[in-house]
Amino acid sequence: MVACSDIYDSQHLTNRALADAPVNLIVGEGFENPLGYYESQPRFSWKIDDRALAQSQTAYQIQVASDILLFNTVPDYWDTLKVQSEQTSWVRYEGSPLNTRQKVYWRVRFWDEQEQVSNWSKPASIELGLLSNADWLGQWIGHPDTTKNSNDISPNQSNLATPQYLRKPFIINKPIKHARLYISAKGIFKPYLNGQEVAPNDVMLPGWTPYDTRIESLTYDVTSMLTQGENVLGASLAGGWYSTRVYKFLDTEHQVPARLLTQLEITFTDDSKQTVVSDDSWQVSQDGPIRFASIYDGEKYDQGKEIKGWNTSDFDASHWATSIIEPLTDDIQILPKRHAPIRVTEQMQVYEIVSVNEGKVIFDFGQNMVGVPRLSIPVVVGQEVTVRYAEALHKGEFYTDNYRSAKSINHFMPSENGVVEYEPTFTYHGYRYIEISGYDQTKQPTKDWATAQIQHSDVNIHANFSSSHPKLNKLSKNITWGLRSNFYDIPLDCPQRDERLGWTGDAQVFVTPSMYMADVYGFWSAWLQSIREEQGDDGKIPLYVPFVEWINFASSGWGDAVTIIPWELYMMTGDETVLTDNYEMMLGWVGYHQKKSQGYVSNMTTFGDWLQPYSAPASEDGQGANRGDTNFSLIGTAYFAHSVALTLNTAKVLGKEADISRLQKLHQNIKTAFLTTFFDNELNLLSAKPTQTTYLLGLAYDLFPKEKRALAVDKLIDLIELADNHLRTGFLGTPLLTQVLQEAGRSDIIYDLLFKETYPSWFYSINNGATTTWERWNSYTIKDGFNPEGMNSLNHYAYGTVSRWFYEGILGIKPITPGFKSISIEPQFGEQLKSASGSYNTPQGKVSVDWTLLNSTLSLKVTIPKNTTATIILPILDSHILKLNGQETYMSEMQNIGPGRYQIEVTL
Numbered sequence: 090m091v092a093c094s095d096i097y098d099s100q101h102l103t104n105r106a107l108a109d110a111p112v113n114l115i116v117g118e119g120f121e122n123p124l125g126y127y128e129s130q131p132r133f134s135w136k137i138d139d140r141a142l143a144q145s146q147t148a149y150q151i152q153v154a155s156d157i158l159l160f161n162t163v164p165d166y167w168d169t170l171k172v173q174s175e176q177t178s179w180v181r182y183e184g185s186p187l188n189t190r191q192k193v194y195w196r197v198r199f200w201d202e203q204e205q206v207s208n209w210s211k212p213a214s215i216e217l218g219l220l221s222n223a224d225w226l227g228q229w230i231g232h233p234d235t236t237k238n239s240n241d242i243s244p245n246q247s248n249l250a251t252p253q254y255l256r257k258p259f260i261i262n263k264p265i266k267h268a269r270l271y272i273s274a275k276g277i278f279k280p281y282l283n284g285q286e287v288a289p290n291d292v293m294l295p296g297w298t299p300y301d302t303r304i305e306s307l308t309y310d311v312t313s314m315l316t317q318g319e320n321v322l323g324a325s326l327a328g329g330w331y332s333t334r335v336y337k338f339l340d341t342e343h344q345v346p347a348r349l350l351t352q353l354e355i356t357f358t359d360d361s362k363q364t365v366v367s368d369d370s371w372q373v374s375q376d377g378p379i380r381f382a383s384i385y386d387g388e389k390y391d392q393g394k395e396i397k398g399w400n401t402s403d404f405d406a407s408h409w410a411t412s413i414i415e416p417l418t419d420d421i422q423i424l425p426k427r428h429a430p431i432r433v434t435e436q437m438q439v440y441e442i443v444s445v446n447e448g449k450v451i452f453d454f455g456q457n458m459v460g461v462p463r464l465s466i467p468v469v470v471g472q473e474v475t476v477r478y479a480e481a482l483h484k485g486e487f488y489t490d491n492y493r494s495a496k497s498i499n500h501f502m503p504s505e506n507g508v509v510e511y512e513p514t515f516t517y518h519g520y521r522y523i524e525i526s527g528y529d530q531t532k533q534p535t536k537d538w539a540t541a542q543i544q545h546s547d548v549n550i551h552a553n554f555s556s557s558h559p560k561l562n563k564l565s566k567n568i569t570w571g572l573r574s575n576f577y578d579i580p581l582d583c584p585q586r587d588e589r590l591g592w593t594g595d596a597q598v599f600v601t602p603s604m605y606m607a608d609v610y611g612f613w614s615a616w617l618q619s620i621r622e623e624q625g626d627d628g629k630i631p632l633y634v635p636f637v638e639w640i641n642f643a644s645s646g647w648g649d650a651v652t653i654i655p656w657e658l659y660m661m662t663g664d665e666t667v668l669t670d671n672y673e674m675m676l677g678w679v680g681y682h683q684k685k686s687q688g689y690v691s692n693m694t695t696f697g698d699w700l701q702p703y704s705a706p707a708s709e710d711g712q713g714a715n716r717g718d719t720n721f722s723l724i725g726t727a728y729f730a731h732s733v734a735l736t737l738n739t740a741k742v743l744g745k746e747a748d749i750s751r752l753q754k755l756h757q758n759i760k761t762a763f764l765t766t767f768f769d770n771e772l773n774l775l776s777a778k779p780t781q782t783t784y785l786l787g788l789a790y791d792l793f794p795k796e797k798r799a800l801a802v803d804k805l806i807d808l809i810e811l812a813d814n815h816l817r818t819g820f821l822g823t824p825l826l827t828q829v830l831q832e833a834g835r836s837d838i839i840y841d842l843l844f845k846e847t848y849p850s851w852f853y854s855i856n857n858g859a860t861t862t863w864e865r866w867n868s869y870t871i872k873d874g875f876n877p878e879g880m881n882s883l884n885h886y887a888y889g890t891v892s893r894w895f896y897e898g899i900l901g902i903k904p905i906t907p908g909f910k911s912i913s914i915e916p917q918f919g920e921q922l923k924s925a926s927g928s929y930n931t932p933q934g935k936v937s938v939d940w941t942l943l944n945s946t947l948s949l950k951v952t953i954p955k956n957t958t959a960t961i962i963l964p965i966l967d968s969h970i971l972k973l974n975g976q977e978t979y980m981s982e983m984q985n986i987g988p989g990r991y992q993i994e995v996t997l
Contacts, residue, residue, distance in 0.1 A: 109138065109141045109142070109143065109207040109208050110138065110198070110207055110208040110209060110210045110211070111135040111136065111137065111138070111177075111197050111198065111199060111207065111210040112135065112136055112137075112138045112210065113134075113135060113136040114133070114134070114135050114195070114196075114197065114210055114211075114213040115133075115134050115135075115213075116128070116131040116132060116133060116134070116213075116215055117131060117132055117427075117611065118427075118428070118610040118611035118614050118664075119549075119608050119610060119611050120215075120611070121213070122213055122214045122215075123215055123216065124216050124218075124269075124308050124309075124310060125216065125217070125218035125269075125271070125306070125307060125308025125309075125425050125426070126215050126216060126217050126218060126425065127217075127218060127220075127424060127425035127426070127427040128427075129186065129187050129188070129217065129220060130181060130182045130183075130187070131181075131182045131187075131215055132178075132179045132180060132181055132182070132664070132666065133151055133179075133180045133182065133195065133197065134177065134178040134179060134180070134932065135177055135178075135197050135199075135210065136177060136932075136933060136934050136954075136955070137177070137199070137933075137934070137955035137956055138955075139934065139935075139954075139955070141201075141207070141955070142201075143199070143201030143202065143203075143205070143207065143955065144201065144202055144955060144956075144987055144988050144989075145175065145201065145202045145955065145956045145957075145987070145988070146174075146175050146176075146177055146199040146200065146201065146956050147173065147174075147175065147199075147200050147201065147202060147204065148171050148172055148173045148174060148199065148200040149169070149171075149172055149174060149176070149177070149180070149197060149198070149199045149200070150168070150169055150170060150171050150172065150197065150198050150199075151167065151168075151169045151180060151195060151196070151197045152164040152167065152168045152169075152195065152196055152197075153166040153167035153168075153182065153184050153193050153194070153195045154166055154193065154194055154195075155191075155192075155193055155194075156194070157194050157212050160194070160196060160209070160212065165185070166184045166185045166187075166193055167182060167183065167184025167185065167195075168184075171200070175910075175956060177199075177932070177933060177956055178662070178663060178664065178908060178932040178933075179662075179663065179664040179665070179666065179932075181666075187215075187217060188217070188220070189217055189218070189219050189220045189221065189224045190216070190217060190218075190219070190224075190269070190354075191216070191217050192214060192215065192216040192217075193214070193215055194212045194213065194214050194215075195212065195213055195214075195215065196209050196210050196211070196212045196213070197209070197210050198210065216308075217425075218271065218306060218308045218424075218425030219271050219306060219308075219352070219423070219425065220424070220425070221422075222417055222418075222419055222422060222423055225271075225350065225352060225366075225417055225423060226352055226364060226366045227350055227351060227352050227366030227367035227368055227417075228350070228366075228367060228368055228414040228415060228416055228417055229275065229348035229349070229350050229367070229414065229415040229416070229417065230255065230348060230349050230350075230367045230368065230369070230371050230373070230412040230413065230414055230415075231253060231255075231326070231346055231347060231348045231349065231373065231412060231413060231415075232248070232253045232346075232373045232374070232375050232410060232412070232413070233373075233410055233411075233412075233413045234248050234375060234410075235248050235249060235253070235346035235347070235375075236346065236413060248346070248375060249328055249332050249333055249344055249346055249347075250328060250332075250333050250381050250382060250383060251375045251379075251380060251381060251382075252325055252326060252327040252347075252375070252377060252379045252382050252514075252515060253325070253326040253327075253347065253349075253373055253374070253375055254323070254324075254325050254326075254373065254374045254375070254377045254396065254399055254400075255323060255324050255325075255326060255349055255367075255371050255372070255373045255412060256321055256322070256323040256371065256372050256373075256399060256400055256404075256406060256409075257321065257322045257323070257365060257367075257370065257371045257372070258319060258320070258321050258402060259319075259320055259321075259322065259363075259365050260318060260319055260320070261315060261316065261317055261318065261320055261355065261363065262317065262318075263357040263358070263359065263361065263363075264317075264357060264358045265312060265315055265355060265356075265357060265358070266312075266356045266357055266358045266360070267310070267312045267356050268310070268311050268312045268314075268315055268353065268354065268355040268356065269308055269309070269310060269311070269353075269354050270282070270287060270308070270309040270311045270322075270351065270352075270353050271306055271307075271308055271351065271352040271353075271354070272294075272295075272306060272307055272309070272324070272349075272350070272351040272352070273295050273304055273305065273306035273307070273349075273350045273351070273423050274294070274295060274304075274324075274326060274329075274331075274347065274348065274349050274350065275300065275304065275331045275332070275345070275346075275347055275348040275350075276326055276327055276328050276329045276331045276332055276347030276348065276349075277293050277294055277295075277326070277327050277328075277329030277330070277331075277347075277515055278294055278295075278324045278325065278326045278327075278349060279292075279294070279324065279325045279514060280294075280309070280322075280323070280324045280351070281321075281322070281323040281324065281325075281400040282311055282314040282315065282320070282321070282322055282323075282400075283314060283315070283316065283320055283321055283400070283401060283402070284321075284398065284400050284401040285314055287309050287311060287314070288307075288309060290432045290433045290434075291307075291430050291431070291432055292430075292431050292432065292433065292514075292517075292544055293329065293430075293431045293515075293517065293544075293577075293578065294307055294430055294431075295307055295426055295430070296426060296430060296431070296578040296579075297329075297330040297578050297579055297591075297635055298619050298622075298635060299619055299622045299623050299634070299635045299636070300330075300331050300421070300635070301420075301421065302421065302422065302622040303421065303422045303423075303424055303618075303619075303622060304421060304422070304423055304424075305423075305424060305425065305426040305427075306350075306423050306424065306425055306426065307425075307426055307430065308425065311353070315355065318402075319402035320402065321400055321401055321402050321404075322351070322353055322365055323399065323400030324349055324351065325377070325379070325514065325515075326347050326348075326349050327347060327379070327382040327514075327515035328346075328347045328382065328383075329347070329384060329515065330384060330635075331345070331347060332344060332345055332346055332347045333383055333384075334383070334384075334385065335384060335385075335637050348415060349367055350367050350417070350423065351365075351366065351367045352364065352365070352366050352367070353365040353366075367412075367414075368412075368414060369411060369412055369413065369414045370411075370412075371411070371412040372406040372409040372410070372411065372412070373409060373410050373411070373412045374396070374399075374406075374409045374410065376394060376396075377394055377395075377396055377399070378390050378391050378392060378393075378394045378395045378396070379514060379515065380394070382514070382515035382516055383496075383516060384516060384517070384589070385494070385495035385496065385497065385587050385589075386495065386496040386497065386498070386516075387476075387496055387497055387498040387499045387500070387513070387516050387518075388499050388500070388513045388514065388515060388516045389499075389500040389502075390499070390500065390501045390502065390511060390513075391502045391504075392501070392502060392503050392504040392505070392509065393502065393504035395504075426615075427611060427614065427615045427618070428546065428548075428611035428612045428614070428615040429546055429547040429548060429611070429612075430546070430547065430578070431544055431545060431546055431547070431577060431578050432544065432545075432546075432547040433460065433542045433543065433544055434543055434544070434545060434547060434573075435543040436463075436540050436541065436542060436543065437454050437455075437456065437458070437540070437541040437543060438454075438536065438537075438540060438541075439452045439453070439454060439536040439537075439538070439539055439540075440453050440454055440455030440456075441453045441455065441536075442534060442535075442536060443482065443485065443522070444485055445533075445534055448526050448527070448530055449524055449525070449526040450524070450525050450526075450528070450534040450538075451482070451485075451487070451522055451523070451524045452522065452523050452524075452525070452534075452536070452538070452539050453482075453521065453522050454520075454521055454522070454523075454541050455521070455860070456521060456570065456860050457480050457481075457519070457520070457521040457570065457574070457859075457860045457861045457883060457884050458519075458520070458521065458541060458543050458570065458573070458574060459517060459518070459519050459520075459543070459544055459545060459573070459574040459575075459577060459584045459585075459884075460517060460518070460541060460542045460543045460544035460545075461499075461512055461513040461516070461517060461518060461541075461542050461544070462476070462512070462523055462539045462540065462541050462542065463510070463511075463512040463539070463540045463541075463542055464476070464501075464509075464510070464511045464512065464525070464538060464539055465508055465509075465510055465537065465538060465539075465540075466508065466509065466511075466525065466528050466529075466538050466539075467507065467508050467528055467529035467531075467532040468501070468503035468505075468506065468507070468508075468509050468527075468528060468529055469503065469506055469529050470503055470504060470505055470506055471502070471503070471504075472503065472527050472529075473500055473501065473502050473527050474500070474501040474502075474503065474511075474525065474526070474527035474528055475498060475499070475500055475501075475525070475526050475527050476498065476499040476500075476501070476523055476524070476525050477489070477497070477498050477523065477524040478492075478497045478498075478518045478519075478520035478522070478523055478524075478585075479520060479521070479522045479523075479524070480519060480520060480521055480522070480585060480882075480883040480884060481521065481522070481858070481869055481875070481883055482522060483869070483874040483875060484874075487522070487524055488875055490875065490879065490881075491585070491586055491875070491879065491880075491881040491882060491883065492585055492586045492587070493586045493587045493588075493879055494587045495585070495586050495587040497518050497520075497585065499511075499513050499516070501527075506529075512542065517544060517577070517584070518584075518585065519574060519583065519584035519585030519586075519884050520585065521860065523539060525538070525539070543573070544577070545573045545574065545576050545577055546576045546577060546578055546612055548576060548607045548608055548609050548611075548612055549607060549608040550569065550572070550573065550606060550607040551606070551607060551608070551928075551930060552565065552568075552569045552572075552605070552606035552607065552892075553926075553927050553928055554892070554895040554896065554899075554900070554925070554926075554927035555925070555926050555927060556899070556922050556924060556925040556926075557922055557923040557924040557925070558844075558921060558922055560844075560852050560855055561843070561844075561922070563855050564851050564852070564855060564891075564892075565892060565895060567854075567855070567859055567860060567861050567862055567889070568602070568606075568861075568862055568886070568889035568891075568892045569606055569892075570860060570861045570884075571861045571862045571884060571885065571886035571889045572599075572603055572606055572607060572886055572889070574861060574884045574886075575884065575885075575886050576603075576607075576609065576612060577589075579591040579616055579619070579634070579635070580592075580595070580596045580599070580612075580613075580616060582595045582633075582882070582885065582887075583864065583882035583884055583885050584884055585882065585883075585884060586880075586882060590633035590637070591616065591619075591633050591634045591635065592632060592633045592647070593620070593630065593631070593632060593633060593634065593647045593648060593649075593650035593651075594632075594644065594646055594647035594650070594696060594699065594820060594821070594887075595820065595885070595886065595887045596616070596650050596654065597646075597647075597649060597650035597653040597654055598820060598821070598823075598824040598887060598890045599886050599887065599889065599890055600613060600653070600654045600657050600658065601657045601660075601661065601893050602889065602890050602891075602892045602893040603886075604657075604658070604661045605892065605893060605895075605896040605897075605929055606892065608930070610658060610661075610662055610664075613654060613658055614658070614667060614670075616634065617651075617654060617655065617667070617670065617671055617674075618670070619634050619635055620634045620650070620651055620674065621670075621671065621674050623635065623636050624651070624674055624677055624678075625681075627677075627680075627681055627684065628676075628677035628678050628679075628680045628681030628684075629643045629648070629681050630643055630647070630648035630650070630651055630678055630681070631643070631648075632644055632647050632648075632696075642694050643681065643685075643693065643694070644693065644694055644695045644696050645682075645691060645693045645694075645695040645724055645725035645728040645729070646695055646696065646697075646724060646725075646728050646820075646821045647695075647696060648678055648681070649678070649728045649731065649732050651671065651674050651675055651678045651732075652675045652678060652679075652731070652732040652735040652736055652739075653731070653732075653735065655667050655668055655670075655671040655675065655735075655739070656668070656735040656738060656739065659739075659742070659907055660904055660907050660908075661904065661907075661908070661909075662907070662908050662932060663906075663907040663908020663909070663910060663932055664908070665742060665743065668739045668742055668743055669743060672736075672739055672740075672743060672745070675732070675735070675736045675739060676736060676748070678732060679729075679732055679733055679736050679752075679755075682725075682728075682729040682732060682733075683755075685725070686725075686726075686729060688762060689726070689729075689755075689758045689759045689761070689762035690722060690726050690762050690763075690766050691722055691724075691725025691726040691728070691729050692722065692725070693725040693729075694721075695716075695721050695724050695725055696715075696716055696820075697711070697712070697715075697716030697717040697719060697721055697724060697819070697821075698716070698717030698718070698719045698724065698780070698782045698818060698819035698820065698821045698822050699715060699716060699717065699819045699820040699821065699887075700715055700717070700819045700820060700864065700865055700866075701716075701717030701718060701719070701780070701782070701817060701818060701819035701822070702816075702817060702819075702848070702849040702866050702867070703812075703817060703849075704716070704717050704718050705718055705778075715880075717780070717782070717819045717822075718778045718780050719777075719778075719780045719782040719783050719786075719821075719822070720767065720774070720777035720778070720783070722766075722767075723763070723767050723777060723783060723786070724782075724786065724821065726759060726762065726763045726766070726767075727763060727786035727787065727790055727792060728786075728790075729759055730756060730759040730760055730763060730790055730792055731790040733752055733755050733756045733759060734756055734790070734791070736748075736752055737749065737752040737753060737756060740752060760792050763787070763792045764792065764793065764794070767783075771800070772784075772793070772797060772800050772801055772804055779804070779808060780808065780817065780818075780822070781805060781808045781809060781812070781816065781817050781818050781822055781826075782817075782818050782819070782821060782822030782825075784801050784802075784804050784805040784808070784829075785805065785818070785822050785825040785826060785829050786821075786822070786825065787801055788801050788802065788805070788825075788829045788832075788833075789825040789828055789829050798833075802829075802833045802835070805829070805830075806835070806838065809838065809842075814838075814841055814842070814845070815842070815845060815847070815848075815849060815850065816842050816849060816850070817849075820887045820888075823887075823888060823890060823891070824890035824891075824893070826839065826842065827839050827891065827893065827894035827897075827898055831894070831897075831898055831917060836898060836917040836918075836919065837919065839894065839898065839917070839919075840917075840919030840920070840921050840922075843891065843894075843921075844919075844921045848866060848867055849866035849867065850866070851888070851891060853866065853867070854866070854868070854869075857869055857870050857871050858871065859883070861883065861884040861885075862884075862885060862886060862887075862888050862889040863882065863883050863884075863885055863888070864880065864881060864882035864883070864885035864887070865878070865881060866888070868881050868882070868883055869883065895925075895927065896927060896929055898916075898917045899916065899917055899922070899925045900916055900925060900926075900927050900938040900940075901913070901914050901915040901916035901917060901938060901962075902914060902929050902936055902938060903915070904931075905960065908931070908932045908933075909929075909931035909932065909933065909936065909957060910933065910956075910957055910958075911957065911958050911959070911960075911985075912931070912936055912953065912957055912958070912959040912960070913959070913960055913962065914936075914938060914951055914959055914960070914961045914962070915961075915962040915963075916938060916940055916949070916963070918940075918942060918947075922942070923941065923942055923943060924939075924940060924941040924942070924943075925938075925939075925940055926938065926939035926940070927939075928952070931954055931957070933954045933955060933956045933957045934954025934955055934956075934957075935952065935954055936951075936952060936953060936954055936957075936959070937950075937951070937952040938950070938951055939951075945996060945997045946994065946995070946996050946997070947963075947993070947994065947995050947997060948992070948993070948994050949961075949963070949992070949993040949994075950990070950991070950992050950993075951990070951991045951992075951993070952989075952990050952991075953986065953987065953988045953989055953990075953991070954988060955988045956988065957988060958985045958986065958987060959985075959986055960983065960984050960985060960986070961983040961986065961991075961993070962983070963983075963993070963995075971993055971994065971995040972993065972994045972995065973991060973992070973993055974991060974992055975992075
């Protein structure tokens with residue numbers, strides 16, 4: 090093993106005692122000191138401090154106690170004692186049972202490679218939320234006018250889209266120790282205490298789940314918001330994803346009203362308690378300023394109906410209605426939210442005033458994004474202000490055709506002259522431009538009239554790839570914005586039109602790239618739970634989750650998300666929990682594949698290689714056009730084999746011996762059928778059009794015999810050359826290009842494809858003004874304007890999957906073993922780049938790569954995190970002597986190197 094030395098960072102330890110203690114204590118998928126946690130048996134993770142002298146861990150000890158002071162005596166919940174293990178992540182709690190509301194503290198220490206024990210970490214805390222319906226004392230409440238009408242056919246439709254305002258006065262007459270607000274809704278809510286927003290940056294709460302099965306709850310520490318004497322708990326409530334329309338379903342007979350569920354628990358200094366719950370003592374009104382709210386269509390706000398102080402104790406609500414109640418039933422579970430909610434994460438100023446013409450002003454924020462604007466505009470009494478949204482302009486004209494039926498408009502009716510502040514509450518928009526009309530025409534528009542409030546699930550985004558090429562850096566930035574825009578409680582396909590659904594096909598290709606760019610393990614794990622809840626008894630997986638009635642069939646390449654996503658998350662994290670949780674779902678999907686196959690050849694419906702460029706016109710069987718030219722049955726069979734292979738891998742990890750033999754035989758039979766059904770001995774297609782994706786699927790999923798892989802690679806390269814060295818791949822094929830070509834030793838072709846400037850290519854969209862990734866390779870051109878297809882999102886992450894190669898290819902960072910316990914560093918060089926750098930936060934710590942090629946000299950800096958090993962492979966140096974930390978050595982010495990900072994230099 091090569092020894093470690095700090096050669097380009099001279100930081101010295103100033104306090105070994107501090108540095109030796111474990112750091113970054115988290116539970117579950119990344120929660121730090123969580124409040125309202127969802128897991129009664131938490132998983133503990135920690136890291137060895139970068140500054141510590143220890144290089145690795147040989148053993149650990151975890152203690153869990155109900156009070157920090159008990160760490161000085163005997164922890165009352167769990168003490169592992171010394172456990173011989175290198176594991177620093179996902180250690181499952183096995184102590185005394187943890188229950189609803191329980192708060193415990195935990196700490197950890199470790200023994201290093203010298204058997205020296207570290208100091209204890211600083212204690213961290215976990216406080217559980219309400220873990221079952223039995224813990225809720227309240228009931229669903231709402232306005233009586235939103236109940237079903239006298240004919241018992243449907244609720245009053247106009248009232249469904251009108252938000253409700255609910256309030257509950259109560260008195261506190263004792264000193265408060267602490268207070269927790271547990272809150273949920275059928276719909277979306279914003280909570281208040283004594284006139285203050287409980288969570289000012291949290292929006293669209295609680296989020297979107299399969300509402301017939303599970304609704305999420307939030308927990309807030311509201312101790313400091315309460316006061317002695319009179320208090321008021323309040324909430325505004327709208328339909329959101331639960332009520333009113335989502336996508337095109339307009340079945341008014343089955344629409345349901347929004348409802349609120351809340352429980353405020355106050356503990357006093359004498360340990361007595363007071364509970365305020367949602368019941369029929371609440372006061373409720375629909376006569377507030379937000380007259381209409383819709384996910385797709387925007388919001389209507391009437392300033393004249395503002396209810397001053399409605400959520401404070403000074404307000405007289407005697408004229409308000411009394412809330413109706415609906416019982417909490419066991420068929421819908423109310424469970425703590427298991428990932429961060431949507432929040433306002435950033436504000437953005439107007440970049441440019443595009444035009445002021447005929448009473449309309451168009452503002453450009455310079456970036457396609459998601460959220461709402463905060464407006465500060467001059468208005469005139471009774472003159473309605475209208476705010477429209479667009480992702481792009483063409484020759485100054487607003488383009489909203491791609492929003493389809495989503496109106497995406499805000500209306501504001503002022504009741505006084507002067508400057509007003511307005512920010513939509515219960516809607517969101519995908520946009521770059523806003524058009525405001527109806528403002529006071531005597532005033533000249535200025536940039537400070539609007540500030541963008543950027544919203545997305547509050548995940549830590551750490552994407553930091555950088556290179557010597559400006560357009561590649563722009564592409565990386567665009568892809569990151571695509572992630573930010575579409576990680577909106579669920580992984581959306583797009584954030585702007587009348588769709589915004591959790592499409593499984595888009596998700597399965599983007600899961601691994603997203604992990605390199607952000608801490609999204611919890612985000613994906615939560616969505617997988619929703620997919621499990623939506624899976625049919627026959628194993629069928631909907632095309633999008635949560636499911637709404639629209640397109641009700643399953644598709645290969647889409648439903649296979651349930652095998653691909655868990656396995657990819659396992660490889661990135663090393664956490665077996667994601668496999669355990671989803672194994673039965675994986676088996677169910679494999680069974681559904683079998684039902685849709687004949688002789689191991691798939692007959693499943695598929696969307697094909699979606700949006701492949703230059704597809705033939707659509708034929709009667711659906712081939713061509715949007716679904717691409719790759720044979721549907723071939724796609725289905727390849728994914729059938731891949732899902733079986735991943736389920737087999739999972740069975741081996743989990744020790745499911747009864748399934749392993751069956752899955753092995755099934756996989757081999759599918760491989761045989763794939764080869765004999767679709768190809769002759771020279772791997773020519775027997776009865777279908779050859780495509781790049783045809784061979785990409787066979788190579789990526791190991792469906793060709795080993796002795797014929799080189800032939801398949803040649804077939805693929807021939808097809809690329811036939812396309813003038815351009816890609817001809819859609820949603821399914823594109824992510825496989827880099828994987829297959831790098832494995833074949835042809836990263837030069839990847840570089841060529843990546844740096845193409847003409848259609849279809851990634852830089853083509855950048856040359857035409859893209860600030861995110863697009864749904865189509867040619868969604869817009871400066872010359873011809875917008876693609877005439879109505880399905881034309883300018884904010885779609887599917888083609889952003891190439892970012893995976895920025896990290897795994899250009900930087901060369903890959904896991905050899907799950908969770909990056911062993912890491913491969915194999916950077917790929919191309920004449921188009923002089924330098925590249927970036928890092929990834931593995932479960933053990935940060936691995937970073939920084940290389941420069943200048944004047945025939947390669948300089949490579951690598952940081953390997955503690956408690957891991959790495960193998961550095963530099964293909965261009967197979968016969969070169971190199972300098973490692975200033976000493977001459979050979980590539981053979983770069984196997985299984987330990988933690989540290991390394992610098993490699995070589996003259997080519």
